[in-house]
Amino acid sequence: MKARVYVTLKNGVLDPQGKAIHHALEGLGFGGVADVRAGKMIELDLADSITDADLDAMCRALLANTVIENYRIERGA
Amino acid sequence: MKSAVIVFPGSNCDRDLAVAIRDVTGVAPVMVWHRETALPEGIDLIGVPGGFSYGDYLRSGAMAARSPIMRAVADAAGRGARVLGVCNGFQVLTEAGLLPGALMRNAGISFVCRDVALTVANTDSAFTRLYDAGETITVPVAHHDGNYTADPETLDRLEGEGRVAFRYAGAVNGSARDIAGVLNEAGNVLGLMPHPERMIEAAHGRSDGRRLFEGLVESVAA
Numbered sequence: 696m697k698a699r700v701y702v703t704l705k706n707g708v709l710d711p712q713g714k715a716i717h718h719a720l721e722g723l724g725f726g727g728v729a730d731v732r733a734g735k736m737i738e739l740d741l742a743d744s745i746t747d748a749d750l751d752a753m754c755r756a757l758l759a760n761t762v763i764e765n766y767r768i769e770r771g772a
Numbered sequence: 773m774k775s776a777v778i779v780f781p782g783s784n785c786d787r788d789l790a791v792a793i794r795d796v797t798g799v800a801p802v803m804v805w806h807r808e809t810a811l812p813e814g815i816d817l818i819g820v821p822g823g824f825s826y827g828d829y830l831r832s833g834a835m836a837a838r839s840p841i842m843r844a845v846a847d848a849a850g851r852g853a854r855v856l857g858v859c860n861g862f863q864v865l866t867e868a869g870l871l872p873g874a875l876m877r878n879a880g881i882s883f884v885c886r887d888v889a890l891t892v893a894n895t896d897s898a899f900t901r902l903y904d905a906g907e908t909i910t911v912p913v914a915h916h917d918g919n920y921t922a923d924p925e926t927l928d929r930l931e932g933e934g935r936v937a938f939r940y941a942g943a944v945n946g947s948a949r950d951i952a953g954v955l956n957e958a959g960n961v962l963g964l965m966p967h968p969e970r971m972i973e974a975a976h977g978r979s980d981g982r983r984l985f986e987g988l989v990e991s992v993a994a
Contacts, residue, residue: 708921709946711877757838760831760867762874763921 703734785822792969796985822859833863862963873922879946889941898991909980
């Protein structure tokens with residue numbers, strides 16, 4: 696079973712990388728972009744025995760730093 | 773004074789820190805590999821060095837903070853041993869939960885590598901006791917992720933409890949309230965982005981970082 700964990704910066708936390716991407720898009724002539732936030736996606740290949748609670752524990756222990764980041768878990772088939 | 777320096781894969785300032793500790797204390801620290809699960813008995817000072825442990829994978833300091841040795845470091849800190857985290861070491865200590873907050877990408881995106889002016893904001897700790905309150909010192913920085921972040925309540929608490937040890941005297945990396953270094957609640961754990969170990973003798977141009985180590989020697993002897 697596969698799961699994807701999306702890690703994003705919390706609202707209000709300055710995202711210098713998102714800002715740089717935004718500026719680069721503007722530099723390429725792409726208008727109409729109000730804001731850019733960069734995050735990361737971590738794909739996990741899991742044994743069937745892994746529960747939602749296990750996945751949540753993994754996120755809190757390592758995959759996300761909850762001081763500055765939120766995470767969202769998407770479980771596949 | 774008995775000291776140790778932790779060595780992670782990718783650390784590149786472990787020897788700088790070891791040389792500074794050896795020069796000031798007169799005794800070379802024990803170099804402890806991150807896979808170890810115990811520190812030498814009766815350790816007074818643990819150095820968590822700068823560098824790029826695990827290539828900064830996932831987040832700076834994230835992997836190193838989960839190394840086996842970090843449990844022993846947390847235990848020793850709980851017993852009152854001094855823990856000094858420099859640069860990546862500061863990132864490791866926040867990731868390990870030994871210090872509050874987090875260090876994010878510099879606000880200006882660029883890697884910042886230069887001497888910076890710091891204001892000494894606390895002169896009561898084992899690390900800062902030989903500095904004068906409000907004194908400005910010069911110490912080099914070399915980092916990409918030095919932008920100190922914490923929620924406003926945490927920042928207020930740190931300031932209210934005198935736990936901001938050093939502030940940048942000018943803009944460096946976007947750090948909240950210009951924070952360059954913070955102490956834990958008990959005052960025996962310090963994390964800072966600048967490198968005091970690179971400013972300890974005439975050959976370095978200045979020796980402003982030396983008193984941090986001399987203060988540690990004094991505090992352990994006291």
